[in-house]
Amino acid sequence: MLESQECERHLLRLLERYGYLPPAEASILEVGCGTGAWLSQLVRWGTRPEQLAGIDLLPDAVGRARRRLPPGVRFHIGNAAQLPFAAGCFDVVLQATVFTSVLDPQVRRLIAAEMLRVVKPDGLIVWYDFHVNNPRNRDVRRVTRRELHELFPECHIDLRRCTLAPPLARLVAPRSWLLAHLLNCVPLLRTHYLGAITQRTRASTFPG
Numbered sequence: 001m002l003e004s005q006e007c008e009r010h011l012l013r014l015l016e017r018y019g020y021l022p023p024a025e026a027s028i029l030e031v032g033c034g035t036g037a038w039l040s041q042l043v044r045w046g047t048r049p050e051q052l053a054g055i056d057l058l059p060d061a062v063g064r065a066r067r068r069l070p071p072g073v074r075f076h077i078g079n080a081a082q083l084p085f086a087a088g089c090f091d092v093v094l095q096a097t098v099f100t101s102v103l104d105p106q107v108r109r110l111i112a113a114e115m116l117r118v119v120k121p122d123g124l125i126v127w128y129d130f131h132v133n134n135p136r137n138r139d140v141r142r143v144t145r146r147e148l149h150e151l152f153p154e155c156h157i158d159l160r161r162c163t164l165a166p167p168l169a170r171l172v173a174p175r176s177w178l179l180a181h182l183l184n185c186v187p188l189l190r191t192h193y194l195g196a197i198t199q200r201t202r203a204s205t206f207p208g
Helices: 002-017 039-046 059-068 105-118 147-149 168-170 177-184
Strands: 028-030 052-056 074-077 090-096 120-130 156-162 190-199
Touching: 002 039, 002 059, 002 156, 002 190, 028 039, 028 105, 039 052, 039 168, 052 059, 105 120, 105 147, 120 156, 147 156, 147 190
Parallel strands: 028 052, 028 090, 052 074, 090 120
Antiparallel strands: 120 190, 156 190
């Protein structure tokens, strides 16, 4: 799909910019790993399975991820607000559309604090989530730039807009890949932020 290919391309550029491409030796945690789609992609890009970990609240999702990934990947069923990992043990901590599913501001703050706790001081938090609301789904709420800076104080936050609005992509892409690509070039039609969160001493610039 258009959106997944675009995300993969931008994520590869981000990892390269911050020195994690190829990611073979990087220790990487995915918060809210679901069925393991992103972890599978990291394996395809060369990350050693024993360097990967994922955590999710849903046992069924974790079970599917275990069946999908090589045996070396570590999986945990649990709450991202209480990560079962030591401080500073991951080079990269990734979250994809987790925070928009968390409506409680305090829980969001706890998850953000845990992500900061387990990432190395010179490590990288990869962020991918909605910056717009879905009027048809009250079970999700966007995360704005302002809230991101509140969630990750004293950090450098480097974001770019990406991902053509999913309803529009589903309508257009099957009919015209070119039109979907052209629409995706319009920033106002992109519904997600993809970017890097780092301690200020590690700040870099993610190219647009």
